[in-house]
Amino acid sequence: MTSDPVLFPPELLAAAGMFRVTPAKGGAPFSSGRHRSPRRGESAEFQDFRSYAPGDDLRRVDWNIYRRFHRLLIRQYRDFPRMKHLVILDDTASIRCRPARAFLAWRLALLICGTLLANGDCTALQIGEKGRRRIFAPGSVPSAPLVAELLESFGRKTPGDALSFGIPPGVRAWVISDFMDPRGLDHLEMCLRRSRGFTPVRVFEQSEIHPEPAAEMRLIDAESGAEVTVSPGQFRLASYRERLARFERLLAIPARRAGSRVHAFDAALGAPELLRQCADTLFQGGGTK
Amino acid sequence: MIFLGISFAAVCGTAAAGTALLTFLHFLKVRSPGVVVPSVMLWRDTEIRPLRRVLLEKLARLLSFLLPLIVILALCGALGEPVWDGGNAEKLVIVAEPAALPDAVRLLKKSDPLRSALIVASGSGVILHDFGAPGQPAVLPRRLVPAEPDAVSALAERMAGADGFVCLMGKNLPPWLPSRAVFFRSGSAAAGHKTPPRVKLALPGAPPRFRLAANELPGVEIVSENGEPDLIFPVVPPPGASVEETELHIDRIRTFLLRSGLLCAESRQMPVKTPEARPLPRRGATALTGLLFALAFAALAADILLWRLRKTV
Secondary structure, X not given: OOOOOOOOOHHHHHHOOOEOOOOHHHOOOOOOOOOOEEEEEEEEEEEEEEEOXXXXXXXXXXXXXXXXXXXXXXXXXXXXXXXXXXXXXXXXXXXXXXHHHHHHHHHHHHHHXXXXXXXXXXXXEEEOOOOOEEEEOOOOOOXXXXXXXXXXXXXXXXXXXXXXXXXXXXXXXXXXXXXXXXXXXXXXXXXXXXXXXXXXXXXXXXXXXXXXXXXXXXXXXXOOOOEEEEOOXXXXXXHHHXXXXXXXXXXXXXXXXXXXXXXXXXXXXXXXXXXXXXXXXXXXXXXXX | OEEOOOOXXXXXXXXXXXXXXXXXXXXXOOOOOXXXXXXXXXXXXXXXXXXXXXXXXHHHHHHHHHHHHHHHHHHHHHHOOEEEOOOOOOXXXXXXXXHHHHHHHHHHHOOOHHHEEEEEXXXXXXXXXXXXXXXXXXXXXXXXXXXXXXXXXXXXXXXHOOOOEEEEEEOOOOOOOOOOEEXXXXXXXXXXXXXXXXXXXXXXXXXXXXXXXXXXXXXXEEEOOOOOHHHEXXXXXXXXXXOOOOHHHHHHHHHHHHHHOHHXXXXXXXXXXXXXXXXXXXXXXXXXXXXXXXXXXXXXXXXXXXXXXXXXX
């Protein structure tokens, strides 16, 4: 499969607002938000009674009960808050060094942001480590500002800095990246252990999973310029696998903290396959509207 | 700096040839193709520090060329057996009679042109070569052009300064020699020079037969340790001084002769070949041969270590 020449093909734009996000804790879709909360709110879903206290709104008094039992009770309703999401898109050289990786990352950003917005959640998009967080208002379809923001950032020539995974409190974060740290696995582990929980959305290539050096070659890190000479005769696949397994274990750390899991997407996915995988795994249980 | 082994020109030639060959091989070397990958994080165990890593890689690439170059240059230098005398080479002023001029020119060519001068001790008193001058003849000032050789010697002494050497070349020993002067008998008279009494002195590396006389060294003959007759080194110690006391003087004269290359030259009357002559450097001078061999070995070891440490996975 090869990446499509158009960054956001029409079917992708159309599908971006069609996914349904599974509400947290089974919230119902008829409130302002879709996520159940233990707090009282203004929704239509009844939660509990409590005794009347001076100052309470008389409109909430259950007059039927008063008529039958002569007791003043206040009806309480459940709160369905709007979730705040932060989508962080990695725009380092490692993501941009191959078009397929960049295409996939930007498409994932569009799908995730568009879906969250369409599901009524407040969503902020941050592109790169030092990029500003742009907040988008929820709507039914991915808004034009979102697409414009993504297109504008995609066209930038200068790659951004490596992510440090600084997640602000009070938001559900999604990080779209390949999570390749130019400073090595130890530095990545340090960053991930320090950070708050988030949902890692990993972009990878098959060559990372199954490396097959056929001849001696120099691998040049797109981000740092560091070089590694790979000799087929000295290549130790077992060591590589160990590092890969450690890398995957590290990604599970922030996912566990966020009560989520790691989502991995092959950079070779075309738009149709990407939509299918998003429906199956990323928005699991949501499906399309 | 003097070279006791192959000449400086031979050292330079060998080093240039080696450098050219190494450079040719360096650019001929087939390098493995570079492939830009998103990250090498999974390919190596060690921590990657971006900036330092890049610099180290560049340095390692540079060193892979520089270290063999250092090996070659150090080996070439070691073949020349250089001796470092502190860089304060004395000035040499050669005063030659017209008959000894070919010998004097030969001596001049083997000396440092920047620190050598050649005066023809004739009535005209022409400076054929001045310190550092390109060699245009210059006529002495009139007041310094007497016909007496002593006046020319005095001029030479003044030109040589306190640390310089004056080399007088002619048929007959002048009645007065400047301090730190050496007289070389040149021409047919050299064959009839009276042999001074012999004194045995340990001089490893026998010098060739050479007749010379100095102002401070009246007739004592010094023979090399093996005592072969044609290795007679007739040197005259100062009056009243024992042979042991003259060792320093002899050593300095030997150094002077070595530096000037005269020991490897030919006398008109006594052709000498000194292929195995390994004279001693001056006292306090540092033989750099061992140092250069050590440098070559260290560079070779570092190159091998670098080759072993290449980041192959």
